[in-house]
Amino acid sequence: MTLPGLPREDRGSSPYTGYGRAHWEAVADGLLRSAWQWATPGGALLDLPGTPSVSGVRSDGLEGYARTFLAAAFRVAGAAGADPYGWLERYAQGLAAGTRTPGRDDAESWPVIRDVYAGGQPMVESASVALGLRLTRPWLWDRLDSAVQDRTEEWLRGALRHLPSPNNWYLFPYTVAGFLESVGRGDAETARARSRALELLEGWYEGQGWYADGDGRAFDHYNGWALHLYPVLDAHLAASLDVHPDAHRDASPDQKVPYGDRLRAHLDSFSLLFGADGAPIHFGRSLTYRFAAASAVGLGAVTGHTPLSPGTSRRLISGSLRYFLDRGAVGADGLLTLGWHGPHGASLQRYSGPASPYWASKAFVCLLAPQTHPLWTATEEPAPSEGPDRVLALRAPGLLIQTTRADGIVRLHNHGSDHVGPDQSEAARDEDPLYSRQAYSTRSGPTASANTPDNHLAVVVAGVRSVRRRIHPLGTGQGDGWGWAASWHRPVFPGGAPMVPGLRVESVTFVRGPHELRVHRVSGAPYGAQREARVEQTGWATGPGEPLRSELHPVYGWEARDEARAPAGTAFTRWASMPRLTAEADGTRLYAALAALTGEPDPAPTAEAVTVVTADEGSIEVRWAHDGSLTRIAFGPLSVEHLSPAAG
Numbered sequence: 001m002t003l004p005g006l007p008r009e010d011r012g013s014s015p016y017t018g019y020g021r022a023h024w025e026a027v028a029d030g031l032l033r034s035a036w037q038w039a040t041p042g043g044a045l046l047d048l049p050g051t052p053s054v055s056g057v058r059s060d061g062l063e064g065y066a067r068t069f070l071a072a073a074f075r076v077a078g079a080a081g082a083d084p085y086g087w088l089e090r091y092a093q094g095l096a097a098g099t100r101t102p103g104r105d106d107a108e109s110w111p112v113i114r115d116v117y118a119g120g121q122p123m124v125e126s127a128s129v130a131l132g133l134r135l136t137r138p139w140l141w142d143r144l145d146s147a148v149q150d151r152t153e154e155w156l157r158g159a160l161r162h163l164p165s166p167n168n169w170y171l172f173p174y175t176v177a178g179f180l181e182s183v184g185r186g187d188a189e190t191a192r193a194r195s196r197a198l199e200l201l202e203g204w205y206e207g208q209g210w211y212a213d214g215d216g217r218a219f220d221h222y223n224g225w226a227l228h229l230y231p232v233l234d235a236h237l238a239a240s241l242d243v244h245p246d247a248h249r250d251a252s253p254d255q256k257v258p259y260g261d262r263l264r265a266h267l268d269s270f271s272l273l274f275g276a277d278g279a280p281i282h283f284g285r286s287l288t289y290r291f292a293a294a295s296a297v298g299l300g301a302v303t304g305h306t307p308l309s310p311g312t313s314r315r316l317i318s319g320s321l322r323y324f325l326d327r328g329a330v331g332a333d334g335l336l337t338l339g340w341h342g343p344h345g346a347s348l349q350r351y352s353g354p355a356s357p358y359w360a361s362k363a364f365v366c367l368l369a370p371q372t373h374p375l376w377t378a379t380e381e382p383a384p385s386e387g388p389d390r391v392l393a394l395r396a397p398g399l400l401i402q403t404t405r406a407d408g409i410v411r412l413h414n415h416g417s418d419h420v421g422p423d424q425s426e427a428a429r430d431e432d433p434l435y436s437r438q439a440y441s442t443r444s445g446p447t448a449s450a451n452t453p454d455n456h457l458a459v460v461v462a463g464v465r466s467v468r469r470r471i472h473p474l475g476t477g478q479g480d481g482w483g484w485a486a487s488w489h490r491p492v493f494p495g496g497a498p499m500v501p502g503l504r505v506e507s508v509t510f511v512r513g514p515h516e517l518r519v520h521r522v523s524g525a526p527y528g529a530q531r532e533a534r535v536e537q538t539g540w541a542t543g544p545g546e547p548l549r550s551e552l553h554p555v556y557g558w559e560a561r562d563e564a565r566a567p568a569g570t571a572f573t574r575w576a577s578m579p580r581l582t583a584e585a586d587g588t589r590l591y592a593a594l595a596a597l598t599g600e601p602d603p604a605p606t607a608e609a610v611t612v613v614t615a616d617e618g619s620i621e622v623r624w625a626h627d628g629s630l631t632r633i634a635f636g637p638l639s640v641e642h643l644s645p646a647a648g
Contacts (some may be wrong), residue, residue: 003030003330014380017278019318021367021376027321028075028364029085034334035068035358036090042097043090044108046355048335053353055121058111060353065094066125066132067358073132078367081139088140091132095144099151113158116165121351126159127172127230128361130179134237141183153185160193166421167214168226170197178234201231206396209266216424217471218435219397219417220284224296225362228266231259233365236303260305267300268307269394271316272384272401275442276408278319282571283412283440285419285432287347288338289359290329294320298366301375310374311381317366319383329357336360340571346433346448347571385410385442391483391511398473400485402511407599410442413509413516415487418471426469428494436468438509438518439540441597443548445571447541447578452564454541454578455595457505457520459491459585460534466491474506474638482512482631484640500526500533508633508640512624515609516595517555519620521635525585533585540597541566543573549598551606552579555622556615557591559583588617590635 006026009018038048046064053060072087083089098110113122133141133152141149157180159173174197177190204211204227210219211227273281280293294317300306301313308316324330328342336357337343348356369375384390385403392401398416403409419435420426433446439455440446447454458465474486486508492499502524510517518537525533539552554561558581566576581593592615596606610622610631619634628645 003027003325003334005030013377014314014318016315016380016382017318017322019322021371023318024321024364024367025075025079027325028071028367030334031330031336031358032068032072032075032087033085035064035355038064039090039094040097040107042108043094044098044110045094048354049333050338050354053121053356054350055119055353059119059121059125060355062098062110062122062125063353064355064358065091065098066128067355067361069132070128071358071361071364073135074361074364074367076139077135078370080370083139088136092140092144095129095152096148099148099155102155110155113155113162115163116169117163120162120165123159123162123164123169123172126156127175130156130176131233134179134182137183153180156180157189160189165214167218168222170200171226171230173197175230175234178238182237198231201227205262208394208396209262209264209268209270210394210397213419214421216419216421217398217417217473218284218419219399220419220435221280221286221289221293222284223266224270225289225292225359228259228263228296229299229362229365232263232299232303232305235259260303263296263300263303263305264307267296269392269401270296271308271312272390272392272403273410273412273442274316274320274383274385275410276383276386277442278321278323279442280320281410281412281440281442282340282445283414284417284434285349286352286356286359287340287434287571288352288357289362290324290336290340290357291317291320292360292362295362295365298363298369298375301373302365302368309381310378312383314375314378315380315383317363318380321363340445344571346568347445389481389513391478391481393476393478393483393485395476398471398476398485398487400476400483400509400511402483402516404514404598406514409597409599411511411516411597412440413485413511414438414440414471415476415485415507415509416471416473418469420470426490426492428467428469428492431467431469431494438507439516439595441540443572443599444540444542444597447566447570447576448568451566451568452538452578452580454538454566454570454576456536456538457507457518457591458536459500459503459505459522459525460536461493461500461526462532464493464495465536466493468505475640477640479642482510482642484508484510486638486640500524506635506638508638510631510633510640510642514596514598514600514603515606517592517610517622517631518595519590519592519633521588521590521618522585523588525587525589527586535583535585535589535591537581537591537593538564539579539595541570541576541578542597543569543576546573547599547601549596549600549603550579551594551596551598552581553594553607554581555592555594555610556612556620557583557589558593590615590617590620592620592622
């Protein structure tokens, strides 16, 4: 359902979405109104209905308070303090009640902040509390009793004194410290928290606007809604809202690194990851945060650190908001559900609780732009994915973006993001469908772990299918209308099956138009006398009745083709199936297939798109039917060439 009470559509200035600033305010008010029905008498905890997270009910209640507070803070700060529904009074009362006796087992007390491995979830929520207080300082913090201010500071300082998770969590004490400094309560402890976070952030920056979420190779939506958002918003608030004479006396070191320039670079590529229907790419963890994916776009518009026009920015943020509202993200009770469209368990993590979806509140950062801002006064313009077909190869994260205007679908080919920390093993039991698959899109989601994996090259040894864990990038490249990305991985097997010594899969994805040429060299596969081995390649998973076609055609090395079923479905369909190719594997062999996911009603036949010119166990050359150009892919060493008809 959509929230009741939304203004009428404005198709004059918003021809793509019908949404303007008033719609965003109304959505914020509607979400807050429904959530506050589940508040404790003192307003310190919002105990939303549902299965508790692993952190427990009290932590979940704090999460409900903190994450909705962020939406209220953006709502009120963007309206210069106007608060027609009295949200800030409720949060002020809840703050006083929750910090009175932290850790006590009563109706209102907040849990204390601890190390990440000892019940540390309150540290996450402390950042939202601190950011909400900083945004609303003149209308909330400055009006609090000094005793409430003191005990709030003491509770928040728990974030500075305990161990975060080794990733974006370090930006939570950074944000807490930023608030304390903004109200004249900074000291050596806050300075240390901020400098440590920024030091780590420097080490995680890989270039092209992309951060890894901690040591290792985790590139996902946390780039936008955390790793860019906190430092860029901190600098923006320091320049525009903080007025205390002691605020940010140590702020100058923060500004030596161009966080705003990095956000601008990030949006150059990230803005392509929204489909024509408004959907963000379905990839990575915490997808139940939904339209929080658009927060970086809104932040760029608010701060000016964006390559996008105001009309394009509004098209993206409002398109994302409306996409989810129109597809069941809000239940009949007015609450955000745990899932993607509606409820969907496979999109969740162990840390997901009833209030987790309200991290989506970060998207309301766009409300910091007043009604007169170009973000709201400009006419909506097409999203980047609604323009000509695009291919963008990103060397830093090892990602390849492919968009097609005819159906508005965006595809992301993953050759660099695995969410496997450097200290973690490659155990198959930890395989995560949200990172391990070769490709993701705005119209399809990965199949569940218990089903046949989509978009996957598996080596099957003695009937046991391998999984892809740690991904080692081999390079990227692009030209006019084409691009490629490559990686290798070591297949690992679940269920205690032994590793196969020397087994290795090298993979190249080459795209142009709607087509994906998937080439793999499998080396070190056991011979039949040692143990039976086969390989499988699956395509995109789609459901019955969906206006989508998933195609997978053998080009070289494959012996058989069938269909694999996924009864558990995806985030987009209750039941799914996918095309599958199979062949024997022994020693070193090369396999090539042509895949496509299309929403065109009458697409050109994929099977006829390429023909093989030459191929062996180490290389392949194909000719493209529509223009006669050649693509050559060779392994050991890797080389990828695309030659025009004249050059070929």
